[in-house]
Amino acid sequence: MSGRRVGTGGVVRNEVAKLRHLRVGLVAGLMVLGMVALTLLSTLTSAVFADPARRSWDVPLAGLSLAVPLVCPLLLALVASRMVDVEHQGGGWLLNATSGTTPGVLCRAKLVTGAGVVVVVTAVTHLSVWALGRLAGIDAPVPVGLWLGFAAAGLAVNLVVLALHVVLSATVDNQLVALGTGLLGTVVAVFGSGFPAWSAHLTPWGYYSLVAAAGYEGQDLVRTSPSCFSVLVLTVTAAALFGLVTSRFDRQETR
Amino acid sequence: MDTVTTTGLTKSYGRQVVVQGLDLRVPEGCVYGFLGPNGSGKSTTMKMLLSLVRPTAGEVLVLGEPMNRSTRRRQLARIGSLIESPPGYGHLTGGENLRLVQRSLGLDEAQVDRAVRSVRLEEQLDKKVAHYSLGMKQRLGIAMALAREPRLLVLDEPTNGLDPAGIEEIRELLRRLAGRGVTVMVSSHLLGEVDKAADVFGILSAGRLLFQGSREQLFAAAVPDLLIDTSDPHRARAVLDDRVAARVDGGSLRIPGIDDQGTARVVADLVGAGAPVYGVRREEQSLEDVFMDLTRGGRL
Ligand SMILES: Nc1ncnc2c1ncn2[C@@H]1O[C@H](COP(=O)(O)OP(=O)(O)OP(=O)(O)O)[C@@H](O)[C@H]1O
Ligand SMILES: [Mg+2]
Numbered sequence: 001m002s003g004r005r006v007g008t009g010g011v012v013r014n015e016v017a018k019l020r021h022l023r024v025g026l027v028a029g030l031m032v033l034g035m036v037a038l039t040l041l042s043t044l045t046s047a048v049f050a051d052p053a054r055r056s057w058d059v060p061l062a063g064l065s066l067a068v069p070l071v072c073p074l075l076l077a078l079v080a081s082r083m084v085d086v087e088h089q090g091g092g093w094l095l096n097a098t099s100g101t102t103p104g105v106l107c108r109a110k111l112v113t114g115a116g117v118v119v120v121v122t123a124v125t126h127l128s129v130w131a132l133g134r135l136a137g138i139d140a141p142v143p144v145g146l147w148l149g150f151a152a153a154g155l156a157v158n159l160v161v162l163a164l165h166v167v168l169s170a171t172v173d174n175q176l177v178a179l180g181t182g183l184l185g186t187v188v189a190v191f192g193s194g195f196p197a198w199s200a201h202l203t204p205w206g207y208y209s210l211v212a213a214a215g216y217e218g219q220d221l222v223r224t225s226p227s228c229f230s231v232l233v234l235t236v237t238a239a240a241l242f243g244l245v246t247s248r249f250d251r252q253e254t255r
Numbered sequence: 256m257d258t259v260t261t262t263g264l265t266k267s268y269g270r271q272v273v274v275q276g277l278d279l280r281v282p283e284g285c286v287y288g289f290l291g292p293n294g295s296g297k298s299t300t301m302k303m304l305l306s307l308v309r310p311t312a313g314e315v316l317v318l319g320e321p322m323n324r325s326t327r328r329r330q331l332a333r334i335g336s337l338i339e340s341p342p343g344y345g346h347l348t349g350g351e352n353l354r355l356v357q358r359s360l361g362l363d364e365a366q367v368d369r370a371v372r373s374v375r376l377e378e379q380l381d382k383k384v385a386h387y388s389l390g391m392k393q394r395l396g397i398a399m400a401l402a403r404e405p406r407l408l409v410l411d412e413p414t415n416g417l418d419p420a421g422i423e424e425i426r427e428l429l430r431r432l433a434g435r436g437v438t439v440m441v442s443s444h445l446l447g448e449v450d451k452a453a454d455v456f457g458i459l460s461a462g463r464l465l466f467q468g469s470r471e472q473l474f475a476a477a478v479p480d481l482l483i484d485t486s487d488p489h490r491a492r493a494v495l496d497d498r499v500a501a502r503v504d505g506g507s508l509r510i511p512g513i514d515d516q517g518t519a520r521v522v523a524d525l526v527g528a529g530a531p532v533y534g535v536r537r538e539e540q541s542l543e544d545v546f547m548d549l550t551r552g553g554r555l
Contacts, residue, residue, distance in 0.1 A: 010358050011359065013358060014355050014358050014359055017351065017354065017355060017358075018344060018347065020347060020351065021346045021347065086344050086345075086346060089344075089345060090342055090343050090344040090345055090384070091339075091340055091342035091343070092342065092344060094307070094338055094339070094342060095342035095343075095356075095399070096359065097305075097307055098305060098331060098334075098336045098338065098400075099331060099332075099356060099359050099360050099403075100327065100331045100332065100359075101359055251324075253302075253307065253308045253309060254302065254307040
């Protein structure tokens with residue numbers, strides 16, 4: 001009985017160890033690739049970009065603003081599902097509970113681990129778009145403030161969606177439900193920009209349309225500023241809810 | 256001192272009472288066979304001992320300390336357990352699974368190695384758990400429970416799905432652990448699986464404890480059938496008429512649940528009526544018979 005108690009750090013390290021063979025790296029790679037490719041495609045086919053006089057960072061930013069909601073909801077659902085489903089499959093909830101790690105703790109560790117993946121994906125994606133833009137000959141100065149705001153707000157929305165999916169995948173054993181929800185989320189995220197702004201606040205996926213840095217209005221490219229305040233409110237609310245739900249998981253009886 | 260003590264341990268789900276008023280006493284260093292048919296509440300009880308399920312009423316003392324939500328984390332470090340189906344992440348190897356347990360309990364390499372050796376899993380550590388046989392999974396589950404070097408080991412049907420050799424091996428392991436002072440509580444719905452390994456038995460039926468005690472007490476508690484050897488069992492039965500529930504069994508008359516005085520009376524009646532009696536004996540009983548008797552009748 002020489003057990004030395006291990007804190008949250010150990011739980012997170014275990015989560016990282018569980019990622020082996022789960023192909024989460026592959027899914028993360030797909031996210032980056034998908035977003036960069038879509039951005040590249042929309043940039044190179046843009047009439048605005050074709051005109052060297054009007055060529056600006058707004059073009060790839062508009063492309064990326066559309067690529068994020070198109071790619072992220074489903075693949076985030078997949079990341080969360082891959083991480084959580086192994087607990088359902090392997091009797092992991094019970095196994096961990098019998099060593100004193102309750103389901104809520106496990107879910108929080110999964111969010112931290114998944115968040116690490118999402119941060120890396122976000123950074124690599126944005127840096128790639130910037131590098132490719134330079135290569136494609138965009139010489140204008142980078143709108144640093146706008147871009148950072150867009151990246152940070154997008155990251156926040158992604159983390160909220162990830163948290164939601166961790167909870168969903170943990171609650172409903174059948175992972176088709178989680179993936180179906182991810183698909184539905186994609187639809188909401190992509191078409192959200194076509195609806196009035198208030199409706200975007202109704203679901204987490206709607207917020208993707210609120211973080212856009214630029215977009216097309218008809219033929220015109222316009223810069224938009226991400227609604228940082230809305231996203232902040234969303235993040236705080238989601239964090240509180242996630243804390244509440246996972247602490248309920250901790251108190252629940254093991255199935 | 257008893258390693259596990261419960262008082263009035265009860266669990267209800269809605270109106271259904273699945274465990275009722277259990278007063279368990281699991282002595283230190285013994286193998287405690289926790290027996291009962293399917294659905295009798297064995298797993299639910301074990302989950303309450305581990306504080307994975309909250310009792311509706313009653314208390315649990317483990318190693319002299321209360322076991323509840325506030326003490327659970329500390330207590331679980333010295334209780335190894337395997338509940339229901341054996342756990343294990345299929346996408347990882349056995350070794351990687353053990354590494355997870357090692358990290359979450361802060362164990363050292365040597366402890367894990369010892370656990371692996373005691374279940375003879377050394378050769379299978381590099382294989383993915385998804386490719387394990389059921390027997391290997393059970394062993395891995397036990398190794399994960401053993402690695403913390405527990406004072407109490409709670410195993411829920413650990414021999415489920417094992418072949419006879421596998422069952423024998425687990426039995427030996429349990430005896431060996433008890434020999435080292437570990438208290439082992441092992442459940443089964445088949446008496447034969449824990450029969451030879453257990454020193455103390457607890458028998459559960461429909462959520463109630465029918466019996467708790469040693470093997471000798473268990474035998475004493477159940478009255479074996481009386482067999483009367485006679486040359487004309489049909490006539491003998493007619494003599495006894497409906498006063499006792501006798502039936503013809505081959506060349507003898509079988510009378511269940513009859514005590515010594517009843518036996519004397521029956522023999523006197525038969526001899527008085529001129530029925531030739533040339534043998535009176537109690538049937539040799541296996542523990543299995545006793546168990547079936549107890550659980551079927553729901554009585555003691
Ligand atoms: N979470 C639950 N909700 C409602 N009923 C439950 C729950 N868990 C167990 N039960 C009921 O409690 C009873 C006892 O179940 P338990 O699993 O403890 O039996 P068991 O003795 O372990 O059976 P088995 O030998 O089949 O494993 C069963 O009738 C079961 O349906
Ligand atoms: Mg059971």
